[in-house]
Amino acid sequence: MKHLIQFEFICLKPVPLYAYLCQYFTLRTEFDISFGIVKDDKQLTHYIIEACALQTELESLADEIAANFLLSVWLVDTEIKRIHNKQFPPEDALKSLSTAPLSSAPLFFCQHCQPIFGDNQSQQFGELNLLCAHCHGETKLTAVQQGLTANDIRAMVDTLLIQGELPLLSEKLIISIDEPLKNSTSESLSEHLTLRPHILMCNPNTLNAQFLVNDYQVLALSSIEKPILTLVSCDKQTESENCSHAIRYDVQFAYNRLLQVICERLRQKGINWVYISPTVDKKRLQAKHAEVNKPLRLARVNHQWIEIQQTTEAISIDILQPCLHDHAVFNDGNKQFTATDQSNSQDHLKTIFLSHSIYSEEDLAANAEQITTNLSENDQHLGYRSLLAGLANRPDKPKNAAVLYFSQQHKSQIFTLDGQSKAECFFEFAAIPENGYEICHQILSSKQAPLLNKFKQQFPQSYLRLLDLKLPQQNANLSGLLPMAAIIIGCPINENSPHSVTQQLLDGIISLAQCYQGSNAPRIDFQLVKGEAVRSLNWCKTLGTLMSFRIAGEQDKAKLAYGFFDSFADYLSNWLAHLDQNIGINQLVLAGSEFSYPPLVRQIQLRLANNFTLVVDSQMDLDGANIAVGGLLLPIRRRGSAV
Structure with missing residues (x-):
């Protein structure tokens, strides 16, 4: 039967x-x-x-x-x-099918060919040109990879083990046994280093021994997309490991045939991981149409994976909300994201075409003034646009909703929609001075001056580090506040690292919060202040509270770091409860690249998920294409490039 x-x-x-x-x-x-x-x-x-x-x-x-x-x-x-x-x-x-039928599996290698060319026990180990009837990975090799033999790859690995460094021009990266130093003499080392140490795992079986990692992270790293995840070491590694000074790493598994073979040979030699750094290709950086497809970087938000920023050059998505504009752009100073309405008026689902391009050096030089103007105009509507994008797949008109837009590169905001769909900015993060002298001057001009003076006497090295701090220009966000908090807590930095002190401090406080095993923590004050048009944060008060705990003898850095995120989520919960009483909040959208910070996401979910419906649209990213889509839905007249 x-x-x-x-x-x-x-x-x-x-x-x-x-x-x-x-x-x-x-x-x-x-x-x-x-x-x-x-x-x-x-x-x-x-x-x-x-x-x-x-x-x-x-x-x-x-x-x-x-x-x-x-x-x-x-x-x-x-x-x-x-x-x-x-x-x-x-x-x-x-x-x-939304696209033409495929002639082969869209993979560089698959479960049929990988055990043959990628397993050292196979007689054909290292044969990159191995034919595969399923994925046809042999047709997806670069010209350089096609010419490599198993002996060539063995010699490459030997060079890496002897010299400690191996340039791979076909991959546009350098493999290193040890982390590149700040004063590296390698001319090919990128001036545009990744945000933190980037690791390629050679022995995935050691992942759990080296990092704080859970099942869904292991599955994601092993998936066909081979994404980059940021993991925390939390001092679990032994003294013999080669990156004991760092705390937070970008981790990835081998994503093509050549790297798969190199990793297997290194695993045989007892190497668990290696560092990878991008190389500079000045012709590519200056090209009018720079390469835009980048490795997939993911964050875990509301119990699902979402792109931090769109990485594919062009995609189409469907939304339910009617578009008010045909075309909208958003740029962050390095990339421009474009959304175009391609639907017919009769369509139930609106088809949106999303694309993005990287500004070349030539573009930045020729259009610096216009790009700066666009950035300024962007900041006026980012929270509102991200709110509309988050609700783009709701069948009814967006109303009774709010957004937490927390961005690393832009001004963080809380926007609301009332029962009549009227938008209002409830909160906007205060701008923070860009250098330590101005930061300390502003604290000394506030009620926190006595605390700073006591902190200076008790922790002179931390005070000097605070004076030397240099923040990015766009710092009206948590990412501007966290490095200062990290200095006060006492997060260590590595002076020889090629990665910026600011980034090390930011990663340090996030890592410490993730490592904390307790459930109770000090309550840090996040005081709202009323400005002329919108509420903001008294960040001097926040830092003063941290100083008071250090002065009082609190030595548990992880406890203070955890307390920072837990207290911020608690204050958010109180603010949103107040808004809920006034306008009613049925949906709370989470958007912005700061939601890639695990302790922030965790505490917000713990504090808010029981009282609000959390919304994240996985079709879009956290901070890029979603803002462009929001521009299509923005119910205001166009002005320059703001919409």
Whole structure:
């Protein structure tokens, strides 16, 4: 007796591999089989295969599907069930594809070829040109990679072990055994270093021994997307490890055939990880159309993965809200994000085309004034735009909602919509001086002056570090406040690191908060002050509270760091409870790149999730394309490039 079975894979975003596999399995002639790809009202993508066959045949098919549908970071659920009638006739299957059918799996390597070229026990270990009938990874090698033999790669690894450094021009990166120093003589080392040490894992089995990591992070790193996740070491490593001075790392697994082989050879030599740094390609940086596809960086927000900033050059998404403009842009000084309405007026779903481009050095020089003007105009509406983007897939008109827009590069805001959809900025983060002398002068001009004087006497080195601090120009946000808090807490820095002191301090306080194992912490004061038009934060009071705990003898840095984030979330909860009483908040949107800070996300979820519906649209990112989409929905007249 034949049975009709449906296999379903539910994803936050489209997964090209799954679309290919749907086509691949429906080519099987021994089954009555078809497929469909649909989106539901939550904009989740469903990949569905329907097969009618005998039970033994279906069991075999189920095993094959399980083996071939490799884990995607966007996969949220799977389901197998018996159905009575097919939903997708074979002749209609291709109509559900949003792109042209794929001829091979969109992977550089897969489970079929990796054990052959990437396992040191295989006779064909190191053969990058190995033919694979499934992913055809041999066709996706660069010209340099195609010419490499197993002996060449062995020699490359030997060079790395002897010299401590290996430039890989085809990968536009340098592999190092030890972290590059501040005064590295390597001419090819990028002037634009990553935010923190970037690690390529050679032995994934040691991940748990080296970092604070949970199951969903391990699965994400192992997924077909090979994303970059920021993990904390929390001093778990032994003294023999090669990066004991650092705390927070960008971690990634091998993402192409060459790196897979190099990592396997290094694993044989007892190397658990290596550092990777980008190389400078001045011609590429000066090109009019600079390369825009970047490694996928993810944050865990509201119990799901989301891009921190859009990395693919161009994508299409669907939204429910009607667009008020045809075109909107957002730039952050380095990239420009563009959203274009491509839908017809009769469409139920509005199709939005999203793209982004990186400003070349030539663009920055020629258009510096216009880019600065756009940045200034952007800041007027960022919270409002992110709120509208977060509600873009709500069926009714956006109202009774608020957004926490916390950004690393822009002014952080809390915006609200009342029952009549009227927007108002409730809170805007206060601007912080860019250098330590002005910061200390402002504290000395406040009621916190006695605390700063006592702190100076008791902790002179920390005071001098505070005087020497230099913050980025855009610091009206937590990312401007956290380095100062880190100095007061006593976070260490590595003077020889090529990464900025500000970034080390920022990572230090975040890492300490993640390492804290307790549940109670000091209450840090986040006092609201009323400005001429909007409420802001008395950051001098916040720093004064931290100083008072240090002066009183609190030596647990992790406890103070945790207390900073926990107290901030507690104050947010009180502010939002007040807003809820006044306007009613049915939905709370989380947006902005500071939601990549795990202790901030964790404490906000703990404090707010029980009282508010938290909203994050996984179709978009945290701080980039979502702002451009919000510009399409902004109910104000265009002004320059602000909308």
